[in-house]
Amino acid sequence: MDTKKCPKCGEIKNLSEFGIDRGRKDGHASKCKECKNKYYLENREKFLEKGRNRYAENRNIILASQKRHRENDGGKYQKYQRAYYQANREHVLENDRMSREKRNNTFTENLLKQTEEDDQVLRKLREENKKKWAQYKIRAV
Secondary structure (H helix, E strand, O other): OOEEEOOOOOOEEEHHHEEEOOOOOOOEEEEEHHHHHHHHHHOHHHHHHHHHHHHHHOHHHHHHHHHHHHHHOOOHHHHHHHHHHHHOHHHHHHHHHHHHHHHHHHHHHHHHHHHHHHHHHHHHHHHHHHHHHHOOOOOOO
8 A cells, every 4th residue: 555545635645745653553644744734834833832831841851851861971972063063064164154144134134124113213203292392482573
């Protein structure tokens, strides 16, 4: 059997279009990847909020587990990172540069946007003040 019907969209698709789920009889997820991705995108905020809440509730347990793992791995991960960096130095530095550039551009764009908004607010306040104080103008006699 090389095909399967997705219960969500009702289409019959190749098994390659379904994710792996070893807990199921056929070894594939019930929903196709396309339907699963669509569902995730529609409910993205809900999933992110759920993850943030889980982290907040279990923060100490998670941090303790990470610390225990770092202590018990004997520096294997650091060795792996060092070897990867040495083998891919140019690529890593280029990615770092691009990330830094993107962060700086985003900061600059946000700053310019905020400055424009501030200018608009100030212009509006000045116009309101002109109108307000226009009635108090002293006329020469």
